[in-house]
Structures are given as structure tokens and as C-alpha cells.
Amino acid sequence: MASFTLHGIPVSRGIAIGRAHMLTPAALEVEHYLVEPEEVEAEVQRLQDAIVTVHRELQSIWKHLPQDAPAELGAFLDVHGLILSDPMISEVPLSIIRNRHYNAEWALVTQIDELSAQFDEIEDEYLRGRKQDIQQVGERVLKVLTGTATHLPRLTEADETGAHLIVVAHDISPADMLQFRDRAFSGFVTDLGGQNSHTAIVSRSLDIPAVVGVQNASMLIKQDDWVIVDGDAGVVIVDPPAIILERYRERQAVLLRERKKLSKLKKTPAVTRDGTSISLLANIELPDDCPVALESGAMGVGLFRTEFLFMGRGGHESRLPSEDEQFESYRKTVVAMKGRPVTIRTLDIGADKQLDDAREISLNPALGLRAIRYCLAEPQLFLTQLRAILRASAYGPIKLLIPMLAHAFEIDQTLALINQAKEQLRAENIKFDPDIAVGAMIEVPAAALALQMFVKRLDFLSIGTNDLIQYTLAIDRVDHEVAHLYNPLHPAVLYLLGHSISTAAKAGVPVSVCGEMAGDIRFTRLLLGMGLREFSMHPAQLLSVKQEILGSDLGKILPHTKKILRAVEPAIITEAVEQLRIL
Structure with a gap:
């Protein structure tokens, strides 16, 4: 076979050389048929049983999580559990079966497609990438419904040629990622994904070279093909000539020494x-990222993105994280950082994020009602988060970071709401840091120029x-x-x-x-x-x-x-x- 090169997004640095191991997903294209009226409740039960089975699978994976597993994996499993429990997944497909008489697979895929379309409207790359959570949960349920499963070879060392295995997939779920730790996998290639996809985040935490967003890689690469994954350049070389293979082996050895x-x-x-002296801080998405940050030598957290707490909740206010839930997440983070400062960014989300079903999606979300604009338009939601952050500041040094400020009145309104949150806490005799530092994200040219x-x-x-x-x-x-x-x-x-x-x-x-x-x-x-x-x-x-x-x-x-x-x-x-x- 002739050698060829594919290009994608480099998300985890380094070089991996090995043979391709193809992961075939339970595709979201399933058999469509209508069930007879007398069979509807049995079909409903079949889907409910599949959801229960997946819940047990996730709980079992959690229970047997290795002590040295990256913190991100546990957090992603939590998110998948929340999504599975969300009525948008656990109830709406059942209604589709009852009302339209779709078979269970068709009903589930119909709802997954609807939710995925909503996520496609999201401008923010990180949050848009959470669409994959919905699809991966759906695929896991489909695997139970259809009786398919992902089989991984139980290898503990390289094969006889000295090659490790390169996972090639359309996409990889966090739960599947857990299965790679005790096997000879040394690199990842996926059709989907971006800088903040699960494969990207987990491969970085595992320190395994990865290239994502390589369109059609799972179609073009065949089982056991020799593959080079260049995680620095975002390049995947399939069936490389001997001279190229040797050059990359030399580069790999140099990188290992470095x-x-x-x-x-x-x-x-x-x-x-x-x-x-220079201060080096860590960007994190979850409280469980803190041990990784400390291990890397970070002097604190320079950016804690809070959006993850708000995702996968179906878009209704009643399902948004409560003040206590947010407080516990922020408190856990600041305690885990052992006295090092933690900069918490307030909600960087917008009308395009579907938090409020009544809002119309902006035609250009990047320029629409997002970040601080959204929070000032939803003062109760903003006050809830401010109170939670302030309460957590009693447990360690926290700095409050406000995204996308561009106008003086936005700063003044934000500071007024922070003072209002402080007054509320004082009235309730709840402790907080009265001198908490408040800062701005400079990300709009108008802000930089003024x-x-x-x-x-x-x-x-x-x-x-x-x-x-x-x-x-x-x-x-x-x-x-x-x-x-x-x-x-x-x-x-x-x-x-x-x-x-x-x-x-x-x-x-x-x-x-x-x-x-x-x-x-x-x-x-x-x-x-x-x-x-x-x-x-x-x-x-x-x-x-x-x-x-x-x-x-x-x-x-x-x-x-x-x-x-x-x-x-x-x-x-x-x-x-x-x-x-x-x-």
C-alpha cells in the first residue's frame, strides 16, 4: 500500500509510532420501524432497561477507577451520568415511542440528533464540543440496545515488531478512554474533535500524542496499518517509507530524553x-484538575472555567446548578490548591448556549448576548454564582474574573452586583473574603484600547x-x-x-x-x-x-x-x- 499523509488538529504533543487499532462505534444510524400499539410499552421498557444498564456500567467503571487515573476521567463519567439522568435523554425518547410509535433506537437517535443540532448553534468551541458528551451517551445506550460492544486487545507490551498500538476512531468516549491505560496504546487519531474535546483533554493528561479532527481517518486507515502520529505538527503518516520511519524514531528518542x-x-x-521571577499558573475546567496542576508545579490557578457546571442540564432554569452545588465545586477547588490563589471566571456563556429556552438564538453568537452581557441580563443567575464564589473565598485565596467586559457601565454594574451579593451574605452572617480581588478578561479590542x-x-x-x-x-x-x-x-x-x-x-x-x-x-x-x-x-x-x-x-x-x-x-x-x- 502506498504511503499517505493526513492532517488534523494537534492536541497532545509528542510522537507515537505503531500499528492502527480501529475502534468501530455504534453508529447513530439505526434501523427505523414503527411498533404496533400493543407493543409500545414493551418498547418503552426496552429503552428504560438499556438506560439502567448504562448507568450500572458507568458506576462500575467509577468504582474500579485506578488510583492514578487522570482526574478528568472521573469528572467526565460524572457528566455522562448526569446526561443519562436528564429528562431530555431519559424521558423525551420514551414520549417519542409512546406518541410516534418509533422503535427504541429510532426514538433515541431522533432525540440525540435534536440535541446535537442545538449544540451546533453554540459559538464557543469548548462548549460546542460538549455535543460529543450527548452523542457518546447515546452511543453507549445504543450499544446495549443493539448488542454491540467495543472490544480492545489486552496487551501489556509492544508486539513482536516493537510497535505499540495507535487507536483510530471516529470519536472516543471518556469511558472507553479508561480501557486504554493498561494496554499498549501510545497514540490517538480521531475524525472528530478539537482543542477541547475529550480525546484532547484526556490525551494531554495521559501525556499521549494525539491528533484529532482528522476527517475520514477512520475510513482511510485500515486495521494494522503502520501509523506515525506527530502530535506537534498535527500530522498522521500512514504506511510510512522506511527512511521516514527511521527519522521519526530518532525524533521520538530525542523527545523522550528531553x-x-x-x-x-x-x-x-x-x-x-x-x-x-515569573509566575506560572494553570488553566482548569474542573475541581479534579487541581492535583494535575500541582504536580506540574503551578503556583496557582490562573483560569477556572465554570461553564462545565452548567452543561448537560436540558436548558431549564430549574436544572441549573444551585448556589450550594456551585459553592461546593469552588470550595473543593480552592481547598485542593492548598493556599495557592485560584482565579475563577464567571459564566462565559450566551444566548446561543440554550440556558433559557425563551431566548432567541443570536444570528452571530460571537457578537451577541454572551459572557458578562448575558449575566447582566440575567442578574439572578449572576448573583447566585457570585454568592457561591464569595462563600468559597472563606476557604482560601480566590480572585474573581469577569469575561468580555468592554464598557465602563458594564464594570460598574458588575461591581454593584458583587457588592449586592456581599451585602446579602453579611445579612445572613455567611463568611467570605470582603477584599476579594476583581479583574477583567481583556478579549475585546475596545477593552485593550481603552x-x-x-x-x-x-x-x-x-x-x-x-x-x-x-x-x-x-x-x-x-x-x-x-x-x-x-x-x-x-x-x-x-x-x-x-x-x-x-x-x-x-x-x-x-x-x-x-x-x-x-x-x-x-x-x-x-x-x-x-x-x-x-x-x-x-x-x-x-x-x-x-x-x-x-x-x-x-x-x-x-x-x-x-x-x-x-x-x-x-x-x-x-x-x-x-x-x-x-x-
């Missing part, structure tokens, strides 16, 4: 060669480079047709970044970067040269960034950075940034 060196840096302070009104009102700033780049360049970063225009080194983006960091520094207001640029070692020295002293990133990226910092000399970086910020030609900027890395 990784061993990196692990020795966990307790080393992040200090530049000329003595400037930063003076932010530094006068707030305690700290956090630059969200993902959205800042998207809004500055007027592109939807999840739209494949314009994704190539997403460029962190565009001169306008660099100007806004440099301006924001320097303005905050002059005002004496702490500033961090919590977007993807913070964890990308290509930009570490550039950000240092701009004056950034606080980086927040996925824990898996922290040691690589620390190594880059340890080798940096600010005295040499600063003059080069000034030249970069004055440049306007893309080729000159790109070359100058590459030169920074060899200073």
Missing part, C-alpha cells in the same frame, strides 16, 4: 537568567488571546474556511498585546495571559519582552514554558521585542520571533 530532563524542573523556580477605564476600577487583568485575536481579525476561529487567517503574530494583535501589558504595568495593576499563546513556547520570549510576568496555561504545557523562561535573558530579549512591535511586515515579524528563541 521529557526526562523537563520532569526535573517541577520544583525549580521559574526565574530568567538575569534574575526575574484600558485606562479598567485599571482605575479593577484589581487585575487577564488577557484572553484566543478571543482577542478572533475579534481583532474579524474571523470565527472555529470556521474552517477562515481558520487559516487566525494569526497571533498579526501586527495589530501584537500592538494590542504590548499596549495592554505595558499600560497595566505603568498603572501597577497585575496582568496575565491565559489564552493559548501563554502555553506556546514559540511566544514565551516575545511575551516576556513585552513585560508579561504571569502566564496561565494547561498544566501539560507548564514545564516546557518554564524551560524556555529559565533559558531567557531579558536584557537581550527587550531590544529585539521593541523592534518586533514596530514592524508591520509579516515575514519580518515571523523571522524576528524565531530569532528570539536562539538569543
Whole structure:
């Protein structure tokens, strides 16, 4: 067979070489037929029994979760359990059987398709990726209904040729991910997925190379094909020539040696060669991410995304997380971080997220009622979250981060609601930190350009480079047709970044970067040269960034950075940034 190359999204760095092991899903295309009226209740019972069976499966997997299993896996199992219990899954398909006389599989798939279509309207890539939770739960129930199952080889070492196995699938559920730990799987390739899909998150936590979003990979790759997964470049090479295979084996050996060196840096302070201390923080989605953050050497949490608490609840207010439920999640996080600061971002969600069925979906959700705009439009929902965060602040240092602020009145209204939440807690004699720091996400160009009104009102700033780049360049970063225009080194983006960091520094207001640029070692020295002293990133990226910092000399970086910020030609900027890395 001739060699060929596929391209996807790199989500977990490193190189894996092995033979393809194909995972065939229980496809969401099933037999459609109408059941007789007298058979309807039996069909209802068949679906109910399948749901109960899946509940037991998830509980069994939870019960036998290895002690060293990544925290994310347990959290994803919890989410799948919640989805399975949600009336949108556990009750609506039963109504479809009773009302339309669909067979159980058809009824379930009809509802899964309806929910998936709603999630397709979501602009935010992270939240849109949660559609996969719904589909994976549906597939698990379908496997019970149809009698199919996923079979994995029980291997404990490489095969006789020295190759490990590369999992190739349309998609991989968290529960299936658990089965890979004690087998010789060394890489993942999926048709679906993005930077924040389950496969991406879990493969990063397992430190296993992965490329996702490789369209048709599961159709083009065959069982036992030789496969190279380049998790750095997002490339999958199928049946590589011997010379390519040898080159990648050499690169793999080099990366292994480098990784061993990196692990020795966990307790080393992040200090530049000329003595400037840098704070390295972790971005997390769940309280159970904290042990991973601490293990990586993070000095705290620079971004705790709270959206995960609000997902998979069917869109009705009565099913939104209660104040106590939110409080417990925030309290668990701050306690787990053992006195290190935790920055909690308030709900970054919008009308496109279907939290309120009565709201009309925005035609352009990225520019619609999202983040702080949504929270100010729903003050009761916002007050509930603020109270929960404030209550948790009694258990450890918490900073409150507000997303997508652009106007002075938004800041003032937010601060007024925070004070209202404080007054309510005082009246109820509930403890909280009265001096909790309040900061803003700088992700709208208007905010970066009018930063003076932010530094006068707030305690700290956090630059969200993902959205800042998207809004500055007027592109939807999840739209494949314009994704190539997403460029962190565009001169306008660099100007806004440099301006924001320097303005905050002059005002004496702490500033961090919590977007993807913070964890990308290509930009570490550039950000240092701009004056950034606080980086927040996925824990898996922290040691690589620390190594880059340890080798940096600010005295040499600063003059080069000034030249970069004055440049306007893309080729000159790109070359100058590459030169920074060899200073």
C-alpha cells in the first residue's frame, strides 16, 4: 500500500509510532420501524432497561477507577451520568415511542440528533464540543440496545515488531478512554474533535500524542496499518517509507530524553537568567484538575472555567446548578490548591448556549448576548454564582474574573452586583473574603484600547488571546474556511498585546495571559519582552514554558521585542520571533 499523509488538529504533543487499532462505534444510524400499539410499552421498557444498564456500567467503571487515573476521567463519567439522568435523554425518547410509535433506537437517535443540532448553534468551541458528551451517551445506550460492544486487545507490551498500538476512531468516549491505560496504546487519531474535546483533554493528561479532527481517518486507515502520529505538527503518516520511519524514531528518542530532563524542573523556580521571577499558573475546567496542576508545579490557578457546571442540564432554569452545588465545586477547588490563589471566571456563556429556552438564538453568537452581557441580563443567575464564589473565598485565596467586559457601565454594574451579593451574605452572617480581588478578561479590542477605564476600577487583568485575536481579525476561529487567517503574530494583535501589558504595568495593576499563546513556547520570549510576568496555561504545557523562561535573558530579549512591535511586515515579524528563541 502506498504511503499517505493526513492532517488534523494537534492536541497532545509528542510522537507515537505503531500499528492502527480501529475502534468501530455504534453508529447513530439505526434501523427505523414503527411498533404496533400493543407493543409500545414493551418498547418503552426496552429503552428504560438499556438506560439502567448504562448507568450500572458507568458506576462500575467509577468504582474500579485506578488510583492514578487522570482526574478528568472521573469528572467526565460524572457528566455522562448526569446526561443519562436528564429528562431530555431519559424521558423525551420514551414520549417519542409512546406518541410516534418509533422503535427504541429510532426514538433515541431522533432525540440525540435534536440535541446535537442545538449544540451546533453554540459559538464557543469548548462548549460546542460538549455535543460529543450527548452523542457518546447515546452511543453507549445504543450499544446495549443493539448488542454491540467495543472490544480492545489486552496487551501489556509492544508486539513482536516493537510497535505499540495507535487507536483510530471516529470519536472516543471518556469511558472507553479508561480501557486504554493498561494496554499498549501510545497514540490517538480521531475524525472528530478539537482543542477541547475529550480525546484532547484526556490525551494531554495521559501525556499521549494525539491528533484529532482528522476527517475520514477512520475510513482511510485500515486495521494494522503502520501509523506515525506527530502530535506537534498535527500530522498522521500512514504506511510510512522506511527512511521516514527511521527519522521519526530518532525524533521520538530525542523527545523522550528531553521529557526526562523537563520532569526535573517541577520544583525549580521559574526565574530568567538575569534574575526575574515569573509566575506560572494553570488553566482548569474542573475541581479534579487541581492535583494535575500541582504536580506540574503551578503556583496557582490562573483560569477556572465554570461553564462545565452548567452543561448537560436540558436548558431549564430549574436544572441549573444551585448556589450550594456551585459553592461546593469552588470550595473543593480552592481547598485542593492548598493556599495557592485560584482565579475563577464567571459564566462565559450566551444566548446561543440554550440556558433559557425563551431566548432567541443570536444570528452571530460571537457578537451577541454572551459572557458578562448575558449575566447582566440575567442578574439572578449572576448573583447566585457570585454568592457561591464569595462563600468559597472563606476557604482560601480566590480572585474573581469577569469575561468580555468592554464598557465602563458594564464594570460598574458588575461591581454593584458583587457588592449586592456581599451585602446579602453579611445579612445572613455567611463568611467570605470582603477584599476579594476583581479583574477583567481583556478579549475585546475596545477593552485593550481603552484600558485606562479598567485599571482605575479593577484589581487585575487577564488577557484572553484566543478571543482577542478572533475579534481583532474579524474571523470565527472555529470556521474552517477562515481558520487559516487566525494569526497571533498579526501586527495589530501584537500592538494590542504590548499596549495592554505595558499600560497595566505603568498603572501597577497585575496582568496575565491565559489564552493559548501563554502555553506556546514559540511566544514565551516575545511575551516576556513585552513585560508579561504571569502566564496561565494547561498544566501539560507548564514545564516546557518554564524551560524556555529559565533559558531567557531579558536584557537581550527587550531590544529585539521593541523592534518586533514596530514592524508591520509579516515575514519580518515571523523571522524576528524565531530569532528570539536562539538569543
